[in-house]
Amino acid sequence: MKKVLITLDYNPNSEKVVKMGYELAQLMQAEVCLFHVLSEVRYYGMQYEPFMGYEGYAFPVDYKIQEEFVKVAQDYLDKTKAHLKGENISTHLAEGDTAKKILEYAEAWKADLIVMGTHSHGTLEKLFLGTVASSVLEHTKIPVYMVPTGEK
Secondary structure, rough: EEEEEEEEOOOOOOHHHHHHHHHHHOOOOOEEEEEEOOOHHHHHHHHOOOOOOOOOOOOOOOOOOOOOOOOHHHHHHHHHHHHHHHOEEEEEEEEEOOOHHHHHHHHHHHOOOOEEEEEEOHHHHHHOOHHHHHHHHHHOOEEEEEEEOOOO
């Protein structure tokens, strides 16, 4: 295994995921990519003609807000990379559906291992909504190293 994709979100528990994933990558002398997915925020401020009694949001829309979110996310990745103080580390920022983007990039980058955290969600939430982790596990052929991040 020569390429390890470490996925991270804004949860403080991502530090544990990055630490464990990076330690594993070092043992294998593997290249690391720190990966984050930014959901598209353009639809948050959409205003619609009233329908079914719903009038939409009544706040002004700043269409440059997506650019700001991208800058913040890239800064997060850059600081995480600097925190590791290692060599052979790259970063990649994607936008869109989290599970789909993880799967697409892992395949395109030819990752040998995907490292991701598992948050503790309730059984009903998992049943009805699913999780990013379960979606990745269900659709990938690449081995996945799951780091439990829920509190006990």
